[in-house]
Amino acid sequence: MIVARLKPLPALLAAVGDSSPVLVAGCQGCVAVCAAGGDKEVNVVADLLELDARRRGVERSTFRITVPRQCDCRFFDPLAAAMAAARVCVSLGCGVGVQYIADCYPDKPVIPGVDTLFAGGSQAAGVWEERCRLCGDCLLGETGGICPVTRCAKGLLNGPCGGAVNGRCEVDAAKPCAWQLIYERLKAQGRLAELEIIRPPKDWSAGAGAGPVVREDLVP
Amino acid sequence: MPGKSGWEPRIIAFCCHYCAYGAADLAGSLRYRYPAGVHIIRVPCSGRVDERFILRALARGADGVLVAGCLEGTCHYVAGNVRAARRVQRARALLAEMGLEAERVEMFRVSASMGAAFAAFVRDFARRVRNLGPLAADTGEGGAGDDRGAVETASRAAGGRW
Numbered sequence: 001m002i003v004a005r006l007k008p009l010p011a012l013l014a015a016v017g018d019s020s021p022v023l024v025a026g027c028q029g030c031v032a033v034c035a036a037g038g039d040k041e042v043n044v045v046a047d048l049l050e051l052d053a054r055r056r057g058v059e060r061s062t063f064r065i066t067v068p069r070q071c072d073c074r075f076f077d078p079l080a081a082a083m084a085a086a087r088v089c090v091s092l093g094c095g096v097g098v099q100y101i102a103d104c105y106p107d108k109p110v111i112p113g114v115d116t117l118f119a120g121g122s123q124a125a126g127v128w129e130e131r132c133r134l135c136g137d138c139l140l141g142e143t144g145g146i147c148p149v150t151r152c153a154k155g156l157l158n159g160p161c162g163g164a165v166n167g168r169c170e171v172d173a174a175k176p177c178a179w180q181l182i183y184e185r186l187k188a189q190g191r192l193a194e195l196e197i198i199r200p201p202k203d204w205s206a207g208a209g210a211g212p213v214v215r216e217d218l219v220p
Numbered sequence: 221m222p223g224k225s226g227w228e229p230r231i232i233a234f235c236c237h238y239c240a241y242g243a244a245d246l247a248g249s250l251r252y253r254y255p256a257g258v259h260i261i262r263v264p265c266s267g268r269v270d271e272r273f274i275l276r277a278l279a280r281g282a283d284g285v286l287v288a289g290c291l292e293g294t295c296h297y298v299a300g301n302v303r304a305a306r307r308v309q310r311a312r313a314l315l316a317e318m319g320l321e322a323e324r325v326e327m328f329r330v331s332a333s334m335g336a337a338f339a340a341f342v343r344d345f346a347r348r349v350r351n352l353g354p355l356a357a358d359t360g361e362g363g364a365g366d367d368r369g370a371v372e373t374a375s376r377a378a379g380g381r382w
Binding site: 008009010013040043044047048050051052054055056057 | 279
């Protein structure tokens, strides 16, 4: 999922200024799962905006609406009436959601309420970590399901670098050496010989920044 | 006692049914006094409270919020008071980040037999909030404006809550 976190409040409150009414739009997708932009967080942010207005003696009211997905305009019908009345929209969707709302309602300022961080997973309750760099050329099948692009600090395709200490990364001792993890997993699977294969440099143009994905069979 | 200006803080106290609400009841039976600006809301467990309740109370007119739960290890639902304490911390952190006094929100642990302690803590908390002063810039009611009715109508039409 896409992992995001609430924007620093001073920046968010400054961006909203004295605007009223404010539509706080949430998303039930990734940002809800990482507790940054779901229904609960919509109410928290809206209350913070009302609280900020109250302490400054400014009148403000809020709409609070969460749609199933902000990365698809077809889910935006519930926003229409509120968007028409609102002065600004604070989107708690990821960067994709913010842009789709802004595209759908080009006459309204759309303010991002979260900072979009990475594609990751939930390691434990309340802890999210990056697991995919969206490189567009997945090699997890060759590395025992451990991504060296994301989890090796140097992004080495032919590791390890030799700098690890007691299995910890020399760049960030809080992290395990990805290539040691890969070695141990391939060893357990009896696949150590595969580490002898030298991988050529990656074609980075395949990933982030690549063009749209089109499935002709799904296009109407 | 009211401040020099006569202003008294409005305080919302979320009280656990099993402890603090009983303590408040006992305080009343024993004629212990605490400020009339303290409004008690009974919850089935302090773990029912999360930062939304706290922030909404502050956004809609409260000057301070108290969350009162069971003594450590005595929660009727095992860990509700522990969860409540973490949510209170979260609310306090959000307040501090936006430049408001985190001291406006506090967690208090009590048992149903501690009527005197409840009244004493509430009196002390009210005094501290009184010293902080009104939360709203105009000391009256800020927050939602005249367009709230229209907002509510539109929000309901959109299927959203407000």
